Amino acid sequence: xxxxxxxxxxxxxxxxxxxxxxxxxxxxxxxxxxxxxxxxxxxxxxxxxxxxxxxxxxxxxxxxxxxxxxxxxxxxxxxxxxxxxxxxxxxxxxxxxxxxxxxxxxxxxxxxxxxxxxxxxxxxxxxxxxxxxxxxxxxxxxxxxxxxxxxxxxxxxxxxxxxxxxxxxxxxxxxxxxxxxxxxxxxxxxxxxxxxxxxxxxxxxxxxxxxxxxxxxxxxxxxxxxxxxxxxxxxxxxxxxxxxxxxxxxxxxxxxxxxxxxxxxxxxxxxxxxxxxxxxxxxxx
Numbered sequence: 639x640x641x642x643x644x645x646x647x648x649x650x651x652x653x654x655x656x657x658x659x660x661x662x663x664x665x666x667x668x669x670x671x672x673x674x675x676x677x678x679x680x681x682x683x684x685x686x687x688x689x690x691x692x693x694x695x696x697x698x699x700x701x702x703x704x705x706x707x708x709x710x711x712x713x714x715x716x717x718x719x720x721x722x723x724x725x726x727x728x729x730x731x732x733x734x735x736x737x738x739x740x741x742x743x744x745x746x747x748x749x750x751x752x753x754x755x756x757x758x759x760x761x762x763x764x765x766x767x768x769x770x771x772x773x774x775x776x777x778x779x780x781x782x783x784x785x786x787x788x789x790x791x792x793x794x795x796x797x798x799x800x801x802x803x804x805x806x807x808x809x810x811x812x813x814x815x816x817x818x819x820x821x822x823x824x825x826x827x828x829x830x831x832x833x834x835x836x837x838x839x840x841x842x843x844x845x846x847x848x849x850x851x852x853x854x855x856x857x858x859x860x861x862x863x864x865x866x867x868x869x870x871x872x873x874x875x876x877x878x879x880x881x882x883x884x885x886x887x888x889x890x891x892x893x894x895x896x897x898x899x900x901x902x903x904x905x906x907x908x909x910x911x912x913x914x915x916x917x918x919x920x921x922x923x
Contacts, residue, residue: 639760641665642702642730644674644721645681645712645737654680655737657748658712664753665710669760671695672702703728708901710756712748715741719876722898723778726771731899733759742821742916743900745907755903763904768897769818769834770858772875778894779875781819784844785889786811788870788882792847798863799841799856806867807851811844814862814891819876821916829853834909839893862891 643665645658659680665671666685673681673696682692699709703725711718712735721732734744735752746755758764772779787793787810795812797804815824820832820840829842830853841862842853856862865888873881873889883889913919 639707640670640672640705642672642674642699642706642709643677643681643712644699644709644717645678646676646717654678654684655748657750657752658737659684661712661735661748661752661756665756668757672697672706674699674702699724703730706730708733708760710735711744713737713744714739715743718743719780722769722780723771723876726778726894726896726898729896729899731766731901733901742909742912743818745912746903747906755905758905759901759903765902765904765907767834767900767902769900770816770837770839770897771894772814772816772839772891773894774873774875774889774891775881777875777880779819780816780898781822781876782813782815782824783891784811784813784823784874784877785864785866785871785883786844786874788872791869793866793871794868796865796867797841798865799854800860801863804854805851807843807846807848809843809846809851811871812864813840813842813844815840815842816858821913824853827853830855831913858893860892864889864891 708731709721710733711721718734735746735748736744737748772783774783792808794808796806813824813827817832817834817836824840824842827842827844829840837858838855839858840853840855843851866883866885868885871883
């Protein structure tokens with residue numbers, strides 16, 4: 639198979655992890671590998687590739703995506719989020735190897751058996767998930783879109799769902815989350831945890847002036863229209879600033895036409911077990 643390997647490493651701060659090196663070498667023995675532009679030189683050195691060979695196998699992920707069968711993301715959930723946004727138009731599945739703390743979407747641990755788990759997924763022993771993304775003016779978000787105040791003054795917003803007025807609120811911002819992002823900023827803002835298989839979005843006011851403005855769960859086929867009534871706003875997609883909006887301007891937020899495709903290990907993937915670990919819930923008997 640042809641695989642794109644995405645790993646981010648600051649080789650000036652830390653050497654290439656021995657297990658990452660081992661995983662790359664094992665994958666290279668069985669598959670044709672390509673790499674993203676942030677790949678450290680230590681990876682190419684481990685493969686004994688010269689500059690020309692490395693250049694022929696390195697490109698932006700959006701360039702590699704149409705040419706590969708899967709993307710293996712080595713890092714954390716943040717690395718996986720960025721990869722998902724780039725490969726979504728090409729319907730390329732992502733496999734997440736967790737290098738660090740337990741992740742919600744990077745579920746394969748980096749250990750002595752990582753290659754066997756990844757290879758089993760490639761051989762068909764996998765759980766496939768398709769997760770919705772949000773779309774706003776050409777920008778995509780797998781976790782959330784946040785409309786936050788652009789000055790010291792509280793925002794005033796009008797929210798409509800499917801062309802029907804919902805409410806006006808004064809708040810520090812408004813957060814529209816996917817089920818994937820429900821355990822991120824949405825949870826900190828008081829929104830509900832939603833299973834990734836649910837076909838919904840969560841609309842959560844951030845620090846509203848009135849406690850009657852509560853999180854609202856809507857179908858993921860809904861169109862959300864947000865108008866900035868007073869004071870400028872900044873729009874973030876998965877934490878990245880994408881728009882600056884002045885009062886009087888409205889924005890449409892809706893489900894992106896293509897989902898992100900995740901391939902999980904049948905051995906390691908258990909969403910509820912991950913929730914228990916991340917949230918500190920008590921285990922069963």
